[in-house]
Amino acid sequence: MNLIIVPRQWRALLPLAVVLWGLPLVMRNDYLLLLCNVMALNAMVVLGLNLLIASTGQVSLGHAAFYGLGAYLSAIASTTWQWPLFAALAFAAASVAVIAFLLALPTLKLEGHYLVMATLGFNIIVFICFNQMESVTGGPSGFSGIPRLALGSFALNTDLRFYVFIWTLFLVAFALTLNLLDSRLGRALKAIHQKELTAEVLGIPARRYKIVTFVLSTVYAAVAGFSYAHYVTFISPKTFDIFYSVQIVTMVAVGGMGSLWGGLAGTILLTALPEFLHHFEDLHVLLYGLTLMGVLVFCPQGLLPALKSLLSARLKTGGTAILRPAGMDRPPASVRAGRGRIVSAPFPAGHPAGTGMQGDLPALKLSDISLDFGGLQALNQVGFDIPGGRVVALIGPNGAGKTTLLNVVSGLLRPRNGQILLRDRSLIGKSPCLVAREGIGRTFQAVQIFQDFTVLDNLLLGYHLQGRAGFLAGYLHTRAERREEAVLRDRALEHLDDFGLAEKAHSPAQQLSLLEQKLLELARALALSPSILLLDEPVGGLNPRESEVLVETISGLRERGIGVLLVEHDMNVVMQLSDRIEVLQHGNRIASGPPREIRQDPRVIAAYLGTRRR
Numbered sequence: 259m260n261l262i263i264v265p266r267q268w269r270a271l272l273p274l275a276v277v278l279w280g281l282p283l284v285m286r287n288d289y290l291l292l293l294c295n296v297m298a299l300n301a302m303v304v305l306g307l308n309l310l311i312a313s314t315g316q317v318s319l320g321h322a323a324f325y326g327l328g329a330y331l332s333a334i335a336s337t338t339w340q341w342p343l344f345a346a347l348a349f350a351a352a353s354v355a356v357i358a359f360l361l362a363l364p365t366l367k368l369e370g371h372y373l374v375m376a377t378l379g380f381n382i383i384v385f386i387c388f389n390q391m392e393s394v395t396g397g398p399s400g401f402s403g404i405p406r407l408a409l410g411s412f413a414l415n416t417d418l419r420f421y422v423f424i425w426t427l428f429l430v431a432f433a434l435t436l437n438l439l440d441s442r443l444g445r446a447l448k449a450i451h452q453k454e455l456t457a458e459v460l461g462i463p464a465r466r467y468k469i470v471t472f473v474l475s476t477v478y479a480a481v482a483g484f485s486y487a488h489y490v491t492f493i494s495p496k497t498f499d500i501f502y503s504v505q506i507v508t509m510v511a512v513g514g515m516g517s518l519w520g521g522l523a524g525t526i527l528l529t530a531l532p533e534f535l536h537h538f539e540d541l542h543v544l545l546y547g548l549t550l551m552g553v554l555v556f557c558p559q560g561l562l563p564a565l566k567s568l569l570s571a572r573l574k575t576g577g578t579a580i581l582r583p584a585g586m587d588r589p590p591a592s593v594r595a596g597r598g599r600i601v602s603a604p605f606p607a608g609h610p611a612g613t614g615m616q617g618d619l620p621a622l623k624l625s626d627i628s629l630d631f632g633g634l635q636a637l638n639q640v641g642f643d644i645p646g647g648r649v650v651a652l653i654g655p656n657g658a659g660k661t662t663l664l665n666v667v668s669g670l671l672r673p674r675n676g677q678i679l680l681r682d683r684s685l686i687g688k689s690p691c692l693v694a695r696e697g698i699g700r701t702f703q704a705v706q707i708f709q710d711f712t713v714l715d716n717l718l719l720g721y722h723l724q725g726r727a728g729f730l731a732g733y734l735h736t737r738a739e740r741r742e743e744a745v746l747r748d749r750a751l752e753h754l755d756d757f758g759l760a761e762k763a764h765s766p767a768q769q770l771s772l773l774e775q776k777l778l779e780l781a782r783a784l785a786l787s788p789s790i791l792l793l794d795e796p797v798g799g800l801n802p803r804e805s806e807v808l809v810e811t812i813s814g815l816r817e818r819g820i821g822v823l824l825v826e827h828d829m830n831v832v833m834q835l836s837d838r839i840e841v842l843q844h845g846n847r848i849a850s851g852p853p854r855e856i857r858q859d860p861r862v863i864a865a866y867l868g869t870r871r872r
């Protein structure tokens with residue numbers, strides 16, 4: 259096997275393909291062949307559902323309906339309207355995609371499990387339609403006379419031929435899905451799944467991607483439905499009821515939610531199990547239930563992830579696991595040597611990096627921002643400017659409204675009234691994703707690093723906006739997509755080096771010390787090429803020596819013309835870093851001025867400095 263031309267993510271797929279294609283040579287049993295064909299159809303629907311779960315964390319309880327729509331629409335097009343099979347497939351897939359889009363549009367706007375409810379309801383409605391629209395669907399008696407699949411003049415009219423066709427189709431779909439998840443878009447989708455708001459402030463359009471992924475996942479079901487209809491040549495509503503949707507979700511849950519390989523394992527197990535348990539006659543339902551319960555109780559994360567954790571635990575106890583090296587908590591060598599400051603240009607050419615105007619012209623202008631949480635006035639007509647190349651500190655006692663103001667600026671909260679202008683462009687009403695695109699980067703009070711991503715992948719999320727490759731390029735891993743990814747990786751590695759993190763580029767981010775995580779989060783925000791950076795308690799939790807590293811780094815941002823809005827409780831850091839200090843108390847701006855004035859302002863001393871914990 260030439261590992262150079264086989265993409266990394268496909269390497270495990272090749273042995274699977276060999277096993278699947280070789281199986282009919284040893285398995286000369288028509289019944290088992292039929293069972294394998296059913297397995298492949300289920301695996302196709304599960305693959306689509308797993309793509310949705312892996313990338314957005316959303317679950318659908320309506321995939322049986324999309325499977326059924328694929329089957330019925332292609333049956334009607336090819337039988338009633340006498341369309342060629344290829345046209346029937348295109349019609350069925352496109353119609354399902356449009357229906358899924360219309361369903362996702364209002365549903366995915368809402369947070370939580372509304373998609374589950376909506377798809378459950380949708381499945382019930384579609385099932386009723388299949389039964390009631392007798393003149394079109396044949397009603398409960400079913401739809402017969404569907405033409406068999408054929409590739410040109412080659413009819414797939416035996417179980418064996420269909421086996422080769424459907425498993426090959428599945429392997430292709432599996433390979434393409436692995437490609438997608440391994441691409442820039444796949445990285446963004448996984449980020450949405452884990453921390454949607456963090457993904458949004460990095461400029462990733464979470465809602466759009468969720469809708470596209472949902473639509474794509476239903477197309478897998480439609481293609482499986484098409485294959486099923488033209489394999490069995492007769493369909494009836496019973497096959498596509500809500501129980502099939504539940505069965506599909508169970509296969510995903512048993513295998514491992516969001517794990518493509520786990521989904522395949524779950525499908526094989528749950529398709530084959532009832533057939534083998536039939537030997538136990540009346541006991542088969544009980545045994546099936548016990549097996550399901552056993553898997554879900556002992557491996558709640560699913561079979562494959564459980565197996566993985568078991569193997570890695572074994573490796574660790576055997577002393578072969580990669581352990582965190584001693585001294586990991588110390589700042590990286592480059593940082594210790596004073597290289598924590600950004601020394602090389604982290605901003606690519608052609609991006610508006612550092613276009614915040616230097617001097618005292620405002621890059622960001624906040625006016626009369628007010629916001630209430632129910633009866634609590636968190637911000638009351640707050641307004642000030644942040645010039646490019648300056649650090650403006652926002653201080654105030656706990657609950658003064660500092661984080662709320664950062665959330666308003668970054669689009670996470672919408673103020674009751676007020677205006678936010680970034681170089682004359684209003685940010686009011688813009689989503690966090692659009693605000694990020696306008697050139698506002700931010701870090702969070704509690705570090706928002708994707709713990710199980712590598713350090714490099716975390717940083718690459720900050721470069722998402724600089725990529726152009728879409729879903730199709732991700733699926734096909736086109737040459738342009740690979741080239742673009744390579745450029746972004748080089749850029750990210752260089753940027754990591756500026757922060758002394760290059761050596762750990764391929765380590766999981768959870769292995770980083772707090773200082774390193776904070777540096778990574780800052781590096782990621784800077785990867786957006788922001789003109790304004792919002793920093794929420796950047797030195798919180800760090801010791802004085804570590805704080806120094808960050809102070810030096812933040813101070814260096816001035817040279818780039820980046821305007822910084824710094825929320826910080828550490829007064830030494832505030833006095834050291836800021837060009838101007840804004841003071842909030844109970845959502846009101848009570849003072850503003852250079853550090854030496856604020857230090858002596860009696861209102862500030864009374865409101866904040868006098869009451870702060872020592």
Ligand SMILES: Nc1ncnc2c1ncn2[C@@H]1O[C@H](COP(=O)(O)OP(=O)(O)OP(=O)(O)O)[C@@H](O)[C@H]1O
Pocket residue numbers: 631634636654655656657658659660661662663
């Ligand atoms: N989502 C929310 N819902 C209701 N009240 C909120 C919400 N977020 C913040 N608040 C309230 O708004 C006020 C301002 O909170 P905010 O977090 O902005 O304060 P802060 O100045 O950042 O405080 P700290 O220094 O402790 O982080 C507080 O009284 C807080 O309890």
